Amino acid sequence: MPETKPDFALSLQNVTAGYGQTHILRNLSLRIIRGERVAVIGRNGAGKTTMLSTVMGLTRLHGGRVSLGEEDISRLSPHQRSMRGLGLVPQTRDIFASLTVEENLTAVMRGKSTLDEAYALFPRLKERRRNGGTQLSGGEQQMLTIARTLMTEPDVVLLDEPLEGLAPVICEQLMQAFEQLAADGRRTVVLVEQHASAALAFATRAIVITNGSIVYDDSAAALKQQPELLERHIGVARG
Numbered sequence: 001m002p003e004t005k006p007d008f009a010l011s012l013q014n015v016t017a018g019y020g021q022t023h024i025l026r027n028l029s030l031r032i033i034r035g036e037r038v039a040v041i042g043r044n045g046a047g048k049t050t051m052l053s054t055v056m057g058l059t060r061l062h063g064g065r066v067s068l069g070e071e072d073i074s075r076l077s078p079h080q081r082s083m084r085g086l087g088l089v090p091q092t093r094d095i096f097a098s099l100t101v102e103e104n105l106t107a108v109m110r111g112k113s114t115l116d117e118a119y120a121l122f123p124r125l126k127e128r129r130r131n132g133g134t135q136l137s138g139g140e141q142q143m144l145t146i147a148r149t150l151m152t153e154p155d156v157v158l159l160d161e162p163l164e165g166l167a168p169v170i171c172e173q174l175m176q177a178f179e180q181l182a183a184d185g186r187r188t189v190v191l192v193e194q195h196a197s198a199a200l201a202f203a204t205r206a207i208v209i210t211n212g213s214i215v216y217d218d219s220a221a222a223l224k225q226q227p228e229l230l231e232r233h234i235g236v237a238r239g
């Protein structure tokens, strides 16, 4: 029987990248299959944000290649990458504070995306649609940041520590929204998160980064069963 080739959504091949002359990621290789849910965990400063930023074209690529599907996107600008279906939800909640919720969403809307879609995912944003960015709570700002990225119709969604600093009840709502985003393999989701247990409950695959290199790449369920490994790689296994 002919072997079917995996459909890779995103690939990093021998990537060395950083800021200016500094190398943070070292010869990092990774291939993510379309529809996969991947958790990326690691200690502070391990290079998780740098990895997402490198995929998005926001760092200096010193060597290697980044591909989206079959296409080498290593030389494309962040905007071109976004147009091809990459969406980054940055750690720095990225909204226009002077605009209302609705204006924030319509400003970046693309293709077939609709406000209803955003509001179905986050009903709270519908309630707050006429409120300005500065009037939102931290959790609402995070919801808006995620919804803004979705308005660009990404096939691959990169989430950079979306739960950081938020109350447990909001974290739960966000995790439910990520479940919906990833449902039926509709989107490929890469979740960088310090809350290891939430990330591992969501993901099918886990990647652990230490000093800019991948030290674990296997099933999320298997990593959950090895608290000593989690402890070794990320310190206190945070809930």
Ligand SMILES: Nc1ncnc2c1ncn2[C@@H]1O[C@H](COP(=O)(O)OP(=O)(O)OP(=O)(O)O)[C@@H](O)[C@H]1O
Residues within 6 Å of the ligand: 019, 022, 024, 042, 043, 044, 045, 046, 047, 048, 049, 050, 051
């Ligand atoms: N803009 C920058 N310029 C120079 N060095 C940077 C920059 N951003 C991050 N670094 C450095 O790159 C290394 C990796 O940082 P990165 O933010 O990727 O880690 P991280 O795993 O996401 O950690 P955290 O959980 O703290 O966000 C760190 O040593 C950091 O100081």
